[in-house]
Amino acid sequence: MPAPTVGGMSAIQQDAAPRPERTTQLGPLRPLVELRTYAATLHLLLDLPLGAFWWVVMIGGLTAAGPLLLTLVGIPILAITLWLARAGGAAERIRARSLLGVAIEEPPPPPRDVGWLRRLRNLLLDPLAWRAVLYLLLLGPLGVATFTAAVTAWAVSLGLLTLPAWNWAIEGGLGVELPWGGDRVDTAGELALASLVGLVAVVATAWLVRGLGWVDGELARLLLRPSRKRVLAARVRSLEESRTRWVDAAAAERRRIERDLHDGAQQRLISLAVDLGRARERLKGQEETEVYALVSDAHAEAKRAIAELRDLARGIHPAILTDRGLDAALSSLAARAAVPVDVDVRLPERPPASVEAIAYFVVSEGLTNVARHSRASRAWVRVVQDGGTLVVEVGDDGVGGAAASPGSGLSGLADRLAAVDGRLLLASPPGGPTTIRAELPCGS
Amino acid sequence: MRIVIAEDSVLLNAGLARLLADYGHEVVAVVGDAPGLLQAVEREQPDVAIVDIRMPPTFTDEGVRAAVELRQRRPGLPLLLLSQYVEERYATELLAGDTSGLGYLLKERIADVGDFVESLERVAQGGTALDPEVVRQLLARRARGPLDELSPREREVLELMAEGRSNRAIAQALFVTEGAVEKHVRAIFAKLGLASGASDHRRVLAVLAFLRAGRD
Numbered sequence: 001m002p003a004p005t006v007g008g009m010s011a012i013q014q015d016a017a018p019r020p021e022r023t024t025q026l027g028p029l030r031p032l033v034e035l036r037t038y039a040a041t042l043h044l045l046l047d048l049p050l051g052a053f054w055w056v057v058m059i060g061g062l063t064a065a066g067p068l069l070l071t072l073v074g075i076p077i078l079a080i081t082l083w084l085a086r087a088g089g090a091a092e093r094i095r096a097r098s099l100l101g102v103a104i105e106e107p108p109p110p111p112r113d114v115g116w117l118r119r120l121r122n123l124l125l126d127p128l129a130w131r132a133v134l135y136l137l138l139l140g141p142l143g144v145a146t147f148t149a150a151v152t153a154w155a156v157s158l159g160l161l162t163l164p165a166w167n168w169a170i171e172g173g174l175g176v177e178l179p180w181g182g183d184r185v186d187t188a189g190e191l192a193l194a195s196l197v198g199l200v201a202v203v204a205t206a207w208l209v210r211g212l213g214w215v216d217g218e219l220a221r222l223l224l225r226p227s228r229k230r231v232l233a234a235r236v237r238s239l240e241e242s243r244t245r246w247v248d249a250a251a252a253e254r255r256r257i258e259r260d261l262h263d264g265a266q267q268r269l270i271s272l273a274v275d276l277g278r279a280r281e282r283l284k285g286q287e288e289t290e291v292y293a294l295v296s297d298a299h300a301e302a303k304r305a306i307a308e309l310r311d312l313a314r315g316i317h318p319a320i321l322t323d324r325g326l327d328a329a330l331s332s333l334a335a336r337a338a339v340p341v342d343v344d345v346r347l348p349e350r351p352p353a354s355v356e357a358i359a360y361f362v363v364s365e366g367l368t369n370v371a372r373h374s375r376a377s378r379a380w381v382r383v384v385q386d387g388g389t390l391v392v393e394v395g396d397d398g399v400g401g402a403a404a405s406p407g408s409g410l411s412g413l414a415d416r417l418a419a420v421d422g423r424l425l426l427a428s429p430p431g432g433p434t435t436i437r438a439e440l441p442c443g444s
Numbered sequence: 445m446r447i448v449i450a451e452d453s454v455l456l457n458a459g460l461a462r463l464l465a466d467y468g469h470e471v472v473a474v475v476g477d478a479p480g481l482l483q484a485v486e487r488e489q490p491d492v493a494i495v496d497i498r499m500p501p502t503f504t505d506e507g508v509r510a511a512v513e514l515r516q517r518r519p520g521l522p523l524l525l526l527s528q529y530v531e532e533r534y535a536t537e538l539l540a541g542d543t544s545g546l547g548y549l550l551k552e553r554i555a556d557v558g559d560f561v562e563s564l565e566r567v568a569q570g571g572t573a574l575d576p577e578v579v580r581q582l583l584a585r586r587a588r589g590p591l592d593e594l595s596p597r598e599r600e601v602l603e604l605m606a607e608g609r610s611n612r613a614i615a616q617a618l619f620v621t622e623g624a625v626e627k628h629v630r631a632i633f634a635k636l637g638l639a640s641g642a643s644d645h646r647r648v649l650a651v652l653a654f655l656r657a658g659r660d
Contacts, residue, residue, distance in 0.1 A: 259503060262528055266551075267453040273555030274459040278466060281557050299555065306552040310528060320531045323504035328533035335532040335581035 031206035036101060040213030043099040044150040047216065050095075051143025054088055054136035057081075062133070079120055082129040089132030089224045092139075096224075102217035107226035108234030128226050135223035142219070146212050153205040160198025164191045247419050251317075251354040258317040266309055273302035321360050325350045329360055330381055338371035339396070342380040351390055351442040358416050359383060359392045362424075362438040365409045366394030374398025374434055390442040393435060400432035413438070445469045445568055448488055450481035450507065451496040451526070460494070460554065467561045476500065478510035485514060485521065492568035496551075497527040497534065508534050515541060522568045526551045530577040536656075543652050544645065547573035547608070563608070572608035572648050579606040582655040593635050601628040605651050610644040 031037045061081030068074030096102040107128050110119065123129060159166070276299040283292045321329040327345040334341035350356065363381050370379045376398030383392050404410035404426055414424040422440035447469055451457050461471045473484040477500045485493060493514070497507035511523050524547035525538065538548055547567040553575065554560045563573035574582075583591065583603065594602060597618075604614045611629065615622045629647065633639070638650045 262498065262503075263453070266528055267456050270551050270554065271453075271455045271459040273552060274456075274463055274557065277555045277557040278463055281466070303552055303555055306555075310552075314529060319498065319504065319529065320533065324531075324533055328531065332529075332532045332581075335584050337584075340584065 031210050037206050039099045041209050044146045047143035048147035051139035055140030058136050082123050085132040086129045088136050093224050096220040100213050100217040104221050104225050131223045153208050157201030157205045160194050163194045247354050251357050254317040258313050261313040269306050326356050337367045340378050345383040347385050355440050355442045362392045365413050366436045370396045390440045392438040395435040398432050400428045400434050401430045402428035402434050445491040446472045448473045448484045448490040448493040450475050452476040452499050478506045481510050492522040494524045524567050530575050532581045535578045543572050545570045549575045574607050579603050590636050598628050598632050602632050608648050
């Protein structure tokens, strides 16, 4: 099927459109022609040997562990049994998926970075492992039933369907008798009738097999699926981890861009400005000429470009933050602020780089707002660690009325803070003063 | 003058060497990192060293550390530090000791070639050259106090002095006579309660000491 195109471009991702199934016209005969029916049959046939095997293993494990639990020796046996049940459950999920098409979620991997005692405890208290034990125990009797039903149904129905052939091939046929009398099925009419009944039975068997397969699949789904809570907990953990990686990657990328600007474009521009400066010096005494004016303008323009690029690079990531940490970087920021700023940074140790960067940008944005909107005459910055939280406060004595409207710098800050589970608080009543407070978890 | 350059950008090194040659100075060694700088200074005994603050291997503040170490090893060795950014913290560290023969400029000041070479020569002769940006930051810390009593003109003069300029250079920059500058300087020293020294250099040191003391 050719991919649908939009303006000559293929869509990269398309919704799985329901494909028209040719088999829909077959009505009740449909299961006969579907591969799934035969895969389900195989599943049912496997139920017996697997069920018997696991039943023996589980009963053996539990009965061996049970009485010995009092002597502690039972605990390792129980653990091994549960571990085997976990493995059996995993194998059963694969069997259900490949033969029944029943996709059962895999449980999240157990935490690896814990001691063996903790792992043992996790195993012994793992509800999923205990449910796997139950499933594997049920599989034994269930297997006997499903195996028998599948084998019998297929044998009888196929036998009846092919009865004329048997009669022709073997003397006396299969010895099938009419249900209403002791007479052998041997006349052409009777054989035709038997075949017809066989045909109906084959169709019925196909449905039966599918039905039993459904029961198998539902049982597996019921008992081998990890609980919703556990799946969600694992999902949250993995999302948190990936988000942390993204935040760190973004911070690293900012540092890299700043480095690249510093090593590349900035040096090149300075070199250019130096050469233009030299050219201008050589033209001393010709200040009235057009070429002097041109070189002068180019020189001035290059210097402006350097200054702009410097501010840009600093806005991306201040190098001094990496070098000397928050105190030095914030002092620098304060020294460049429009109003006098008192900086008070009290940290027992340097927070992680991404936390430092966000704290820095909180202060940077805060002081920018002070300069732009507050009409303040003084401002102050305070950074302290309160338990596992880094608290950053920026305040001024201005007119207040600041708001984190969408798209504003403050709402951008709130977003950055949210990405590390931090939060931004703003107190800015009309008439002032304004205080911005950011709280960032910082690990320790 | 014999000059050692410590700067890891090849491009800028070349431009700097050409520029210094224009003014008849000799670049005797170009190195790309701090250990190279220490060796080159030992070997070449230069009149002045130009040092980039950000060098390999960590590209952070190698230049500042190397400068502090050099000043301890060879007190009085004139050093001109160059940086892409002016950082208040670096300035404080550099100015903590003796400020004679010390310069701290933004890299882009090189482009004002005449001023730059003048600053370099001043540093080589034991003077001081601070970037206007550094001075602004130093002044920003002293927002209250006697500085508030200065007139705008006196403040301008103070800033130029803190950059390390002589009275004559200040007069040129402000388009006034040297006598007028001298009058402003006396007024500034009186308002700040400083003893006005005889030479330009002593006055610069007094101003810097005053500004440095502003850090609480």
